[in-house]
Amino acid sequence: MDPIRLGIVGFGKVGKACAETLLHSKDLSLAGIVRRSESLTLPLAEAFRKVPVVTHMAALPRAEGALLCVPAAQVAGAARDCLQHGIPVIESSVLHGEAFCAYRETIHRLALHHEVPAIVGAGWDPGGLSILRSLFALLVPQGGIEETHRIADSLHHIAMVRQVVGVKAALCTEHRTSSGRRQRYVYVELEPGVDGDRVAAAIRADPLFLGDDTVVFPVESVAALEQGRGLVLERRSAPGSVAHQRLLFEARFDEVWTTAWMMLAAARALPGLRPGAYTLLDLPVRDLWGTQADQAVRAWL
Numbered sequence: 001m002d003p004i005r006l007g008i009v010g011f012g013k014v015g016k017a018c019a020e021t022l023l024h025s026k027d028l029s030l031a032g033i034v035r036r037s038e039s040l041t042l043p044l045a046e047a048f049r050k051v052p053v054v055t056h057m058a059a060l061p062r063a064e065g066a067l068l069c070v071p072a073a074q075v076a077g078a079a080r081d082c083l084q085h086g087i088p089v090i091e092s093s094v095l096h097g098e099a100f101c102a103y104r105e106t107i108h109r110l111a112l113h114h115e116v117p118a119i120v121g122a123g124w125d126p127g128g129l130s131i132l133r134s135l136f137a138l139l140v141p142q143g144g145i146e147e148t149h150r151i152a153d154s155l156h157h158i159a160m161v162r163q164v165v166g167v168k169a170a171l172c173t174e175h176r177t178s179s180g181r182r183q184r185y186v187y188v189e190l191e192p193g194v195d196g197d198r199v200a201a202a203i204r205a206d207p208l209f210l211g212d213d214t215v216v217f218p219v220e221s222v223a224a225l226e227q228g229r230g231l232v233l234e235r236r237s238a239p240g241s242v243a244h245q246r247l248l249f250e251a252r253f254d255e256v257w258t259t260a261w262m263m264l265a266a267a268r269a270l271p272g273l274r275p276g277a278y279t280l281l282d283l284p285v286r287d288l289w290g291t292q293a294d295q296a297v298r299a300w301l
């Protein structure tokens with residue numbers, strides 16, 4: 001199967017991350033870059049020198065989809081423009097809830113009218129994180145979900161943790177759950193060969209942490225924690241549920257790259273999609289793997 005040819009509209013942070021990934025992809029290819037006229041003369045990195053740079057998607061021959069990487073306020077206009085030219089779009093609009101549903105409905109009508117598919121909200125949030133939230137809710141149907149963002153901002157050092165044998169470096173943060181209970185997250189960088197469970201038990205047993213709900217996360221580098229974005233997603237079963245369940249997802253990541261990779265996964269689902277607008281929740285996960293679908297089933301099931 002030939003690679004799916006994609007154009008990138010807007011060569012900012014997400015656009016560049018998509019482009020760099022496309023250069024090394026086997027099943028997706030970079031048809032060209034669409035820039036504003038004032039950006040056309042800006043120099044591109046050596047790797048992109050041979051890539052066509054134009055001011056409109058329609059000028060890219062045989063493009064099978066457009067990755068919309070323009071600022072949020074320009075996404076709807078760019079989507080409309082591509083759909084009118086019969087070009088499928090993938091975008092990662094940062095809308096949520098009712099605003100997202102209204103936007104999706106508008107794109108859906110346009111996509112039906114022009115008989116092309118559109119994939120909306122396919123970034124990190126909305127996007128990959130939306131899939132995780134919904135998976136957590138499926139696994140624990142009765143319960144509450146809590147999100148704590150930007151852990152890095154509230155991280156601080158606690159001397160006691162550094163004194164636990166085997167701990168090279170540590171950072172802590174705390175927050176209140178919706179029920180008002182204090183929770184503590186302790187990130188520890190361990191000396192080679194040290195047992196993480198023993199360290200976690202020692203920290204929880206210290207008078208400083210007694211009485212608190214303390215979760216200890218071994219990490220490769222405490223210094224790296226203080227950079228980038230952080231998120232803790234937690235779902236707990238409702239009080240009185242048949243089973244006591246708790247799911248915890250902890251992440252430190254660069255949102256630009258997760259967004260770019262999610263948009264490219266969505267692009268793999270384009271072939272065979274009927275006209276209309278789709279979110280990531282509407283697409284079979286298998287289709288996000290494209291030509292690697294069978295391999296994904298073997299690896300992840």
Ligand SMILES: NC(=O)c1ccc[n+]([C@@H]2O[C@H](COP(=O)([O-])OP(=O)(O)OC[C@H]3O[C@@H](n4cnc5c(N)ncnc54)[C@H](OP(=O)(O)O)[C@@H]3O)[C@@H](O)[C@H]2O)c1
Nearest residue numbers: 010011012013014035036039069070071072092123124125
């Ligand atoms: N869902 C998520 O989690 C998520 C996360 C991050 C970003 N996003 C979305 O991804 C999109 C791209 O984000 P980004 O961080 O890559 O943005 P960015 O760095 O600001 O880049 C946007 C690019 O769009 C082009 N552009 C077109 N019209 C423009 C205008 N009126 N003003 C400024 N630039 C204009 C420019 O490229 P040229 O100079 O090449 O024309 C610019 O570099 C946004 O819509 C953002 O909301 C979503």
